[in-house]
Amino acid sequence: MAVRGSSQPRHVDVLVVGGGCSGGLAASLLREGFDRRGADGSSTMSLHVWEWARGPAGRMSTFWWEDEEGRRHVADLGAQVFSTPDAGEAEQLRQLGAVDATGLALTTPERPPHWTHLWAPGGMTELLRRRLEVARADDVAFGRRVTGIWLDGGCWHVEARGDSGGNGRVRKHFDVVVFAGTASDIINIEGFRGAVGSDNAAALDRVRYDHRLAVALMLAPQLEEKMQTVFGIDNAELDLEKEGAVLGLLSWQDRKHRQHASRTVLVAHSTCRFAASNLQRAKDLRRHPKEVGFEGIVGALAERLEMSVGELRRSILDSKVVHWRQCQMQRRVQLPGFCLEVLPVASGGPLLVACGDYFAEGNYHGCVKSATAAASAVLSWTGRTVAPAAASAGYPGSAKIDPSSRPARRWNSAADTSTRTEDLVKVEAATASQGTTSRGSEAQAPRPKARWQRKS
Incomplete structure (x- = not known):
């Protein structure tokens, strides 16, 4: 966990939820940012990528x-x-x-x-896999589906189904969580609505995909x-x-x-x-x-x-x-910036970010815009300057949460109604x-x- 209020090097545990286009890009940009500005030893990162499919894909299967x-x-x-x-x-x-x-x-x-x-x-998935390899994540888990998130003290408590053997539940704490799934998928994760606030949740509900x-x-x-x-x-x-x-x-x-x-x-x-x-x-x-x-x-x-x-x-x-069921994005989220950044604690942590093409446009370039903004938000939160790719692209940052809609500290009462983006038979x-x-x-x-x- 991050050491706050200390002059010691800061270690940050980061979870990227989703190993598709936006998730892989965000992970690789985070690694690039920490590598290029890690010579001073002021901060280190443990990077985890959880994807509920059997491999990196998203809508690029x-x-x-x-x-x-x-x-x-x-x-x-x-x-x-x-x-x-x-x-x-x-x-x-x-x-x-x-x-x-x-x-x-x-x-x-x-x-x-x-x-x-x-x-x-070699297939769209092959390039996504290579992108994940560039990220050099400490932990890449396929077949792991996030089912809940809530604030626990100074960090995010995340629960998922699918351990290293493919069964059971996983519960871990992170300083930063980056959600890189579709809007329809992440909004149904238990506790997510409370974490991002009612106004932002309503905006995500209005995102539309064709079928x-x-x-x-x-x-x-x-x-x-x-x-x-x-x-x-x-x-x-x-x-x-x-x-x-x-x-x-x-x-x-x-x-x-x-x-x-x-x-x-x-x-x-x-x-x-x-x-x-x-x-x-x-x-x-x-x-x-x-x-x-x-x-x-x-x-x-x-x-x-x-x-x-x-x-x-x-x-x-x-x-x-x-x-x-969620194919081409038709209506983007009506929020400023190319990602959503949530800081539930006034002192600056922990951090939750949502990104995806629905913040920009329904193609690879839209994923790049949003993933770059997400990586910039994380790197800025750790006290660093933005990632080189973000600075050169000139993309605006993220939409911060409205202070009037702070996230709840408990699970929502609604049951987990997450649905798969695709159903393969x-x-x-x-x-x-x-x-x-x-x-x-x-x-x-x-x-x-x-x-x-x-x-x-």
Whole structure:
């Protein structure tokens, strides 16, 4: 814990909740700040990163599939590119392994045409993992979900599910807690509303995300010719959102500098309209939304590829469906600055910070803005100057808590209603009553033994 009112070197225990884009960036900026200004020995830091998924992802989830010969086939189910107007940010991404993207659909608002857009050949998650490695955290725990936070004397008491073995509860104290999840996720953590105050909690409640289904299809290689016909010579993506039907975006993963020699991989995102109607239809049919949605997306793809549904199903070697309940940020939080900073004790501690794209804009650059502001708030709180990246970017700082809404010192009475940002299942498209699999009832190509896995 931090030694307050002492001339001795100050040790700070910092927890970053969320190992996605914003969390990984905040952690790496904190490490950079302490490294560059640690020569005087005035302060040291223990850095902890807790992520409730099985690996660094957030809404940049990558899945990979390994064929019988050990070759990996990669599919990004969430964000497809890193987008930034800043040359320095782009160069940092290239150093981590990103490459300049070509053939993109640049008609979506989060991808301004004059910005730099980059792919991650190894998958978006792979770059997030490398970012976490740069942070050199003392403790990175996956499968650990924060369930509560409250003020305990001069520090934050944090409780989570998932110990080192994946079970049980973890209870620890920290001087600083940085929440880097979606607004919808963090606002439902028990005690969080009381910690940030009613006005800030109400502002976070008003953040909105759209809702989509994403399907990754591992297809037999003979479909590559049809894919070339649909995508053309140079396109890697097709933006179909304006058609307003089922398909919103098609992304041919093979054209993201990936070697899929024995298969071809396609990712399809639904429109928001279809995702909403699909939920109601699944409810009426008393079936899982992912099963019903998979059938609808496969049907629309078959029409786009000018082939029968049965023919397409026989060409599907494997599939993965993600139900993004919180996908693209549509309405940002109405608070000043690019992060929320809470100082519940007048003397200056402990510190709670919330950051994410919902403080800025719904893309990678928005994550950078917010993570930079969050790291600046933490470094300033420790008595240091802001991190170099924050100073050079010229981003404003954080929105401090209204003194009239101090955090409560006890848990809220409301039960923990946190919901997963994504719900991942393997879908067999046909029902048991039909007696067929998603490949149809006719003869199929040999099915590899390996299954889809989250890239971790």
